[in-house]
Amino acid sequence: MIEARTHEVAQTEAIAAVISTLCRPGDLLVLVGELGAGKTAFTRGFATALGAADQVTSPTFTLANEYRGRMRIHHLDAYRIGHLDEVRDLALPELLDDDAVTLIEWGDTIAAALPNDYLEVRLAYGDVDAVEDRDVTLRCVGDRWSARSRALCSALADWVVTPC
Numbered sequence: 001m002i003e004a005r006t007h008e009v010a011q012t013e014a015i016a017a018v019i020s021t022l023c024r025p026g027d028l029l030v031l032v033g034e035l036g037a038g039k040t041a042f043t044r045g046f047a048t049a050l051g052a053a054d055q056v057t058s059p060t061f062t063l064a065n066e067y068r069g070r071m072r073i074h075h076l077d078a079y080r081i082g083h084l085d086e087v088r089d090l091a092l093p094e095l096l097d098d099d100a101v102t103l104i105e106w107g108d109t110i111a112a113a114l115p116n117d118y119l120e121v122r123l124a125y126g127d128v129d130a131v132e133d134r135d136v137t138l139r140c141v142g143d144r145w146s147a148r149s150r151a152l153c154s155a156l157a158d159w160v161v162t163p164c
Contacts, residue, residue, distance in 0.1 A: 006133065012038045019156075028114065029118060030120045046073070051069030064077075115142070116142050120141060
């Protein structure tokens, strides 16, 4: 597990940009956190770093957005999914077999329907007095991300709060 801290939205976006450099087609990132914790800001930094020109917005009501850059990005939101059967509406298996990287906000709510190979990005509010502080915890699940955990830790050295 990698624990990092940011002090402003731009730093959360920067962490996402660094992580994007380690991504490969077919990767899955599961974004976890309370409302307003920075899941969409993370996705914005990620997509911008990959050269996506479209404005990144939360897909809460559309369920899925797609951005095109050096790699296609599927951005999904599972917030409104009330039952695992509804995951079929997202066409998740087709998206994950794609040549794109997939980011799922509220992905922990549908974890039972996900493959067991992803990077969990948990965003939490930091210091109460510092409104923009975020604690970012990264957990590698499965072989794909576990094989990159050292590179991930090294790339995020500017933000890591506990040595990897």
